[in-house]
Amino acid sequence: MRGPSAPSFLLRSLALCGTLALVASCGPAGAEEGDGGVPGAPAGVTAASGSxxxxxxxxxxxxxxxxxxxxxxxxxxxxVPGSQHMVDVTRLRPSTLYVFSVRARGADGRLGPPGRRVRVKTPAAVADDRSAPTRPSAPRGRAVGSRAVQLSWSASTDDRGVVSYDIHQGGTKIHSVGAGRTATVLTGLRPGTRYAFTVRARDAAGNVSAATRTVRLTTPGTDDGRATAPTGFRATSHRADGAYHLDLSWVPPRVDGEVTEYRIQLDGRPATSLVFGGRAPRDRATYSFYVGRRAGATHRVRIRAMLPDGTWGGLSAERTVTTGP
Known part of the structure; x- marks a missing residue:
């Protein structure tokens, strides 16, 4: 017996996506977000106190x-322009809970729906604090493929407590992370390009430390994709209601920001894409989808992630699965 036609496959994939509480783009790979040119809701929205x-x-x-x-x-x-996906909101009140959201605007000026609302509380103000944190030490870095770098450093100290770390590219601040983190991955870089990064610590009063020594890195001119590919990829099959499904699990790539969108490649061709609603899994993700009713069918499957900078990461290792006993 032959498997289902392409439209039937897609309809079943869409139905399954709804069952798994995934939102948007469970259609053929390359399907765009939104309707009639309106951008979709930004995914992976996060907020952290800078001071x-x-x-x-x-x-x-x-x-x-x-x-x-x-x-x-x-x-x-x-x-902000479409090329930017981070911003500092200033002139806030100390010890105050805020709720932030982000909406994308199309070229025609129409706004898409808001992304997830995120809550963050600013720390208490510290009176007469004019002492900056110590300079972060032991900065290190390495290229992660041709479009990303990983930076790490040793924690700073402050008499009132460090609140965040600012990452600078040249003389421009490009990112911030909370005080509990001493490493980050920066994506959206250009292959074959030399970069210079420094890190500064910030306290609740807004005092900023001296910069670390400069970390100079050159991204390779080519990228095999392994650094941004999902790892620990597994694939099995199960039968339910007379049909066969592939059960996938993987560890998301370690990048700065949430990975919410994935594309599945089946037998060398894009099969379906999925977007996790709410908070995306960071440790191990799972997904199942319909592949037909024929036992003994052998499939090759791989998966890749949409990175926070809007580019596709590398493909996972390929797994081969045969349906049925």
Whole structure:
């Protein structure tokens, strides 16, 4: 017996996506977000305190976005071009809980739906604090493929406590992470390009440390994709209601920001894509999808992730699965 036609396969994939509480783009690979040119909701929205009066908001890039609008509650507080997917919101109050969201704007000016609302509380203000944190030490870095680098450093100290670390490329601040982190992955870089990075520590009063020594890295001119590919990829099959399904599991690539979108390749061709709603899994992700009713059918399957900078990461290792006994 032959397997189902392509339309039947896609309909079953879409139905299964709904069952798994996944949202958007469970259709053929390459299907775009939104409707009629309106961008989709930005995924992977995060917010972290930068000081007692500032918050760093970050999100994944969105297809067809010409710009982004950042909201504090219902008030628009920032507007940035489509090439930017992070921003510092300043002039906030200490010890205050804030809610942020992000909307993408299309070239025609229409706004897409908001991404996930995220909550963050600014730390308490520290009176008469004029002492900056110590300089972060032992900065290190390495290229992770041709479009990303991994940076790490040793923690700073401060008499009132470090709140965040700012990462600079040359003289420009490009990212921030919370005080509990001493490593990050920067994506969206160009192959075969030399970069210079430094790290500074910041306390609740906004005092900033001296910069680390400069970490100089050159991204390779080619990329085999392994550094940004999902790892620990497994594939098995099961039978339910007379049909066969492939059960996949994998460890998401370690990048800075959330990985919410994946594309599955079946027998050398794009088969379906999926977007995790809510908070995406960071340790191990799982997904099942329909492949037909014929026992003894052998399939080759791989998976890749959409990185936070809007580019596709490398393909996972290929697994071969045969349906039925």
């Amino acid at each position: 007692a009066t500032s918050v760093h908001v970050m999100w994944n890039t969105t297809d067809r976005a010409d710009g982004y609008e950042v909201y504090r509650g219902t008030t628009k507080v920032k507007e």
